[in-house]
Amino acid sequence: MDSREIEQFERDGYVAVRGAFAPEVAAACRDVIWDALGAQGVTRDPATWTRPVVRVACPEGGPFETAGTAPALWAAYDALIGPGRWAQRRGVGGSVPVRFPSEEFPGDAGWHIEGSYDVDGEYWANVRSRARGLLALFLFNDVGDHDAPTRLAIGSHLAVPPALAPAGDTGMSSDRAMAGVRPSVLCRTVVHATGRAGDVFLCHPFIVHTATWPHRGTTPRMVAQPGIYVGDGFATDGSDPSPVGRAIAAGLSG
Template sequence: MDSGDIERFERDGHLAVRGAVAPDTAAACRDAIWAALAEQGVTRDRATWARPVVRVACPEGGPFEAAGTAPALHAAYDALIGPGRWTPRAGVGGSVPVRFPSEEFPGDVGWHIEGSYEVGGEYWANVRSRARGLLALFLFSDVGEDDAPTRLVVGSHLAIPRILRPAGEAGMSGDEPVTRVRPSLLCRTVVHATGRAGDVFLCHPFIVHTATWPHRGTTPRMMAQPAVHVADGFAIDGSDPSPVARAIVAGFGADL
């Protein structure tokens, strides 16, 4: 990762680490996800693909340990968050919403930022991004434009800090900031999290994003979406040198 990558991350709010996870590791992860789906009656037999999305907890151990500890990702976490600041994990974590070819509305589509900590059964975020350093999108299957890719609003992370700041340490629900942004924000350029199995998108914790539908591809889309944990969040007084923190501070003055 070079200075240009970091500059683009601060400006756009996301960075793709291509080939972060080896192809054979990604294939083994898919096999484990299929095993988890089988517990819900969903198999490789298309006749069992009755729902547009089925969520499973990301399996632990084995290939997921290899995926979550990939050297390229650890180097990227160091570059974007800072060495020693993020919490190492022997795996990937999070959930895997498996999206199946379907025209049916999946029911979980809507612009939002990720919450980081639980308040009253909802996930909230605050301006220091307590508990979340990054949103990681692990592609365990090939994802093309027809495969219901996650949609990211370029630069939207810069609009969120001014909305979260008045809420202080308490923060607010991850869905609420998007209701307060200018409608024109959602007309900005978008990118889709597409690529080959093993690619990982690293996103600023405040990036506005959504699931998409319909899935008009031919195979299930398998993608984990864990947080990269940072216990204390980031300083927002300009003293924090990390690219994540610099983008938060830049957002205070952004006219979005």
């Protein structure tokens, strides 16, 4: 990852790793996801696509191990988080919300940040970004503008640290954090996480984002969205050398 990409990540809150894993690996992942969908009565027959979104846990092993351990990704994690600071995982992880062509509201579209640790059944975050170094979006199939792509608010990650800071290391729910973010953040320029199968978007843990609808494409959209684990998180006083940490400090300094 070059200096231009790192600068973009700190400024905009995301960077795309194009062709992080091979198209044939993505195709093999899709086959396994279809098998998982079959357990919920959803097959390749469009007649079974009766819900706008069906979630499955991201399968393990096989092509998912190949995708999740792609050298380009691990190098990017080192560049954005720091070598030795993130947990190496032999797979992808997270969930795969499979979005089907539909005009129906999916029920999960709304601006939010990701929570990272469980508190009484809610996912919380703190200003150090405990337990999350990045949000990754693994594209297992081609995703275009009409395929319900994830929408990212550019630069919104800089507005979240001041909302989280009053709660200290304890943190707060992601919903409460969003309530503390100034409304103008949602008027920022947006980018859609579109690309080819095998692309991966790496996002700052505090980026404000949303699912989109309707899905007016022709094929189901399969994108995993794991967190990259970092344990205790990042220093917030400007001493953290990582791009993730530097962006948190920049957000706190205004």
